[in-house]
């Protein structure tokens with residue numbers, strides 16, 4: 411399938427996700443083009459992670475459609491979406507406790523190799539990239555919160571996605587590791603990786619993303635450059651109104 | 658689990674195999690061999706159940722249904738069609754595997770493990786009740802007898818091999834071959850991509866799925882392989898004991914015994930189910946006189962082992978060598 415230059419990689423069309431009475435995502439539409447880095451912002455409970463769950467297929471929307479690479483994936487299962495090129499990290503990390511760090515990443519490199527040793531070698535590269543080389547052979551349950559976040563990133567990267575969804579990868583990571591992670595994401599960007607990042611750290615957003623969508627109560631409230639969004643009166647109001655936030 | 662075996666482990670495995678092979682040359686004691694044959698049958702069952710529950714994390718409590726289906730399937734085909742037990746034990750495995758596929762398809766879509774446990778247990782009860790009520794075919798609780806034994810054959814140089822109640826040695830070697838085959842299949846699968854996928858699935862279903870693992874296909878695959886192996890074990894048992902009752906092979910007592918074996922030996926380890934099967938089969942023989950109190954004793958064993966040996970007997974050695982924390986993270 412040849413893809414036209416102007417077809418977005420991801421096209422979310424009027425997606426709504428309701429959990430009983432709670433509408434976590436409300437009539438949300440946006441597109442992401444190849445090579446772009448989009449930031450999803452918003453206060454706690456705004457619906458950011460739910461949006462990721464919808465894109466990655468962990469949740470099926472109550473209504474609306476999602477297109478990826480020109481194909482309707484609204485009903486596609488998560489494993490098939492992974493194969494189509496969507497990878498995500500989990501905000502609440504989900505390490506495979508009884509596997510070592512490398513083996514965790516090997517799960518992601520499986521489709522690309524026939525032998526375990528090739529898978530292992532490939533996985534080691536990603537473990538190294540996220541700065542976990544020293545912990546490569548310990549069981550994942552022995553990792554700290556920050557290390558778990560990095561493992562999430564290594565696993566997602568190792569699927570070699572066309573679209574990478576990063577849910578608060580810097581959350582819980584110690585301050586001095588953040589520049590390293592930032593450099594890593596920048597190098598991904600320079601290689602043309604398309605990304606959607608959920609971040610509360612404004613510095614990270616400013617450095618990385620071209621465009622930001624600010625969500626509140628499941629709906630898009632403001633869209634623009636990170637700078638525009640952060641300075642938008644509605645956004646400022648929201649945080650002042652709620653007694654200051656962390657965005 | 659996924660690293661090449663150390664020479665030390667290779668030696669251990671090889672040593673165990675050699676001891677098992679040589680044993681009947683040292684003693685032909687019928688009772689001892691009988692206990693070991695049972696331990697091997699349970700060893701297959703326990704390994705196969707552990708494959709599904711310990712490694713893949715699917716909490717099924719109805720695997721005795723597959724044992725019964727393999728046993729009755731193979732026995733009935735032998736009795737009614739006159740086929741050789743050498744053939745029908747595989748057919749028994751196939752019947753169990755088909756049942757596994759049939760029951761697995763709806764069950765394995767359920768994400769809630771308590772529900773999986775209840776539904777599989779219910780399925781096994783249905784199998785037991787059906788077997789005891791189809792008296793025209795199975796003779797119900799009166800027992801199915803007249804089950805053909807394995808045909809004898811001649812080994813050039815060794816003479817004739819006859820399967821008879823008086824000589825346990827041929828059964829012993831056959832059971833051992835089936836055990837090696839079953840454990841070999843499970844080990845090979847566990848050390849491959851399948852094993853990696855299973856443990857990933859067990860430790861984090863959503864994450865595994867997000868990394869491209871097809872949960873339904875993977876679960877169905879282990880379930881079918883496991884029910885096949887349990888079915889073959891049941892079929893062998895049928896042609897060895899030559900009398901079957903629904904209570905003995907389809908009763909929940911059997912499942913509880915197997916669970917106890919796996920928990921005592923070590924859930925989610927390769928050698929644990931074998932160690933547990935050996936230890937508990939011998940223990941059960943000692944406790945034979947207890948009869949109706951047996952279940953009470955199994956219960957106590959399960960509770961005690963979970964309390965004091967949460968990772969099973971096979972992790973004991975590691976516990977002594979290393980601090981408990983390291984031992985806990987190294988269970989394989």
Ligand SMILES: Nc1ncnc2c1ncn2[C@@H]1O[C@H](COP(=O)(O)OP(=O)(O)OP(=O)(O)O)[C@@H](O)[C@H]1O
Pocket residue numbers: 429432433434452453454455456457458459460461501
């Ligand atoms: N599976 C679920 N069932 C019911 N309610 C849910 C579910 N998942 C999310 N919600 C609700 O949907 C809303 C949006 O949650 P979501 O996790 O998407 O927020 P978020 O923007 O990621 O917040 P945070 O910054 O805290 O991570 C919340 O009110 C949450 O309680």
Ligand SMILES: [Mg+2]
Pocket residue numbers: 458459460501
């Ligand atoms: Mg979130």
